[in-house]
Amino acid sequence: MTAQLERDMQAIAAGEKGYDEVTAASRELLERVFDDLTESREAIGDQLQESLKADKTLGPCPECGSDLLVRQSQAGSYFVGCDGYPDCEYTLPLPSTGKPLILEESCADHELRHVKMLAGRKTFVHGCPQCKADEADETADEVIGACPACNEAGDDSGGELAIKQLRSGSRLVGCTRYPDCEYSLPLPRRGEIEVTDETCEEHDLPHLRVHSGDEPWELGCPICNYREFQAREAGSELETVDGIGEKTAEKLQGVGIEGVEELKSADPDELAGDVDGVGPDTVRDWQANAD
Structure with missing residues (x-):
């Protein structure tokens, strides 16, 4: 249709056709096209829907044989x-x-296409969703210690923290009393997690080591690790130092100690004199822990 219109415009310029003649012919052609589209709208709609569905199809449903599709819930x-x-x-x-x-x-095994999760620098290949779900179902939880939330609440039910593999492929440290207790800590998605013999003095939990690649990653106590992560996210670098909590970090920031490097270079006696309830030996311990 575009080529015909272009030829008609050239004919008008050459004086071979009149403007009204070309306009009438174009209108008639458009009406025929719209009539065809109207008659075929259901077939066209079905084709578009099938095309869109193909982009979301993973493979056959193991229960009924229909297609398994990637869907999005109302929550997103x-x-x-x-x-x-x-x-x-x-x-x-x-x-x-x-x-x-x-x-x-x-x-x-399942004839399902693999899935990749696009998340910027954290993009990763999830693989077969059925394999991930089956793996989680077959992996037993590994108990590593007492749940601090249950203990703090004085709950006598004996909630414990365990390394859990979720059907979504994620891993976490969570309470064995879930969903009654929702306490949880994140774990890396990849790598083999080793429970070491070293124990955190503050939380009485074993240190964890993640084997991924050539060099293992010393994750340490999962509670301490998550607390350090939260401190980094909140912008309080001081809370990454063992022995410095939120309130102490606020006191240090109040006297001009904004980060770890400033803490390490501070005079222990002078800093202890500026911060209430802190002695020089405590400052030296912080400085040693910051190295």
């Missing part, structure tokens, strides 16, 4: 659901981090 989170819903309610979780991208690679 992504999951895998059956195209046969509501007759089939089969679902699989996806990680909460990132936006899913369906890859060409497929799982040989």
